[in-house]
Amino acid sequence: MIRSLLIRGMIAGALAGVVAFALAYAFGEPQVQHAIDFEDHLARLHHEPAGAEVVSRGVQRTLGLLTGTVIMGVALGGLFALVFAWGYGRVGAAGARATAALLALAAFVSITLVPFTKYPANPPTIGSAATIDRRTVLFVAMIAISVLAAVAAARIRRQTLPALGAWNAAIVACAAFLVVVGGAQLALPAVHETPAGFPADVLYRFRLASLGTNAALWLTLGLGFGWAAERRLAPAPRRVAEPAPH
Amino acid sequence: MSELAVDRRAGTAPAPIASARELLPFALLAGLVLMLLVYFVGAEEGALSLIAGNGVHELVHDARHLLGFPCH
Ligand SMILES: [Zn+2]
Numbered sequence: 001m002i003r004s005l006l007i008r009g010m011i012a013g014a015l016a017g018v019v020a021f022a023l024a025y026a027f028g029e030p031q032v033q034h035a036i037d038f039e040d041h042l043a044r045l046h047h048e049p050a051g052a053e054v055v056s057r058g059v060q061r062t063l064g065l066l067t068g069t070v071i072m073g074v075a076l077g078g079l080f081a082l083v084f085a086w087g088y089g090r091v092g093a094a095g096a097r098a099t100a101a102l103l104a105l106a107a108f109v110s111i112t113l114v115p116f117t118k119y120p121a122n123p124p125t126i127g128s129a130a131t132i133d134r135r136t137v138l139f140v141a142m143i144a145i146s147v148l149a150a151v152a153a154a155r156i157r158r159q160t161l162p163a164l165g166a167w168n169a170a171i172v173a174c175a176a177f178l179v180v181v182g183g184a185q186l187a188l189p190a191v192h193e194t195p196a197g198f199p200a201d202v203l204y205r206f207r208l209a210s211l212g213t214n215a216a217l218w219l220t221l222g223l224g225f226g227w228a229a230e231r232r233l234a235p236a237p238r239r240v241a242e243p244a245p246h
Numbered sequence: 247m248s249e250l251a252v253d254r255r256a257g258t259a260p261a262p263i264a265s266a267r268e269l270l271p272f273a274l275l276a277g278l279v280l281m282l283l284v285y286f287v288g289a290e291e292g293a294l295s296l297i298a299g300n301g302v303h304e305l306v307h308d309a310r311h312l313l314g315f316p317c318h
Contacts, residue, residue: 001263002264002269003272006272006276020313024309024312028308032308032311054299054300054301055301055304055305059305060304060307060308063305064307064308065312067305068313071306072287072288072309072313075281075283078276079280082273085264085272086262086264089260090262095260096260115314121312122316123311124307124317124318127316127317128318136293136315136316137293139316210311210312210313217313233263
């Protein structure tokens, strides 16, 4: 059963990666190109030589982007299936499709949205190579805190459910989640690396595109895996006695 | 009407699929491999580098930016 769910998760994840690629290509890539044009413009101003291209831009924005989103989709899909296999029947009373949809929503909020509000996605040009270690650690720390807060919130919801009822227990759990991630966002250091003169519209559209790409990935994964898991857990009754139309 | 639907109407949770003992090997083995894939798309040849050169980073570069990972 776990093996079967794992495979379904990875297939749904691959599909989610393709959908994420479509959004990233259509909405994100034009902004990436604007950012690279700005970078080239800065380099010419400072008479810096252009760096050697290991992979051409043409490959990066098509096959490279697709490779990245599909591998990420497969990986997150498999991890999603493992969490689902643990959470189904334990975290809530919902069926397979609803559990998968709620899990995808929780993943989007805690892995994408909350870390994004502190350390948002940036196009090329923004961010210096010298600070990549620090920025990576801060980004991963923010995700870890956010995911742990979501797990704690789910426990709080379950424990307060008998006393408070479904509505109020959900409110208390969400409030606890927001207090923890809000506190973490205030405590963690800020990163300001946008170079002077970088076009604000490009940054805004790039970040919207990034948010949309991640939302599409989680949405496709949650709905796709939910559909596949429901069929595995409760196979639809066979229609045997239906007379063929003449 | 499936058993699941009946369970839900009665207000009880469906039975868990797998015990912790059954899940553990999958979580360790598959979990590790899958996390490694996330790492390769998200951070290889950035903060850390497991493979020499810059090929992985360069290939998945745009996905890394658009998925929200720090880069550059
Ligand atoms: Zn980059």
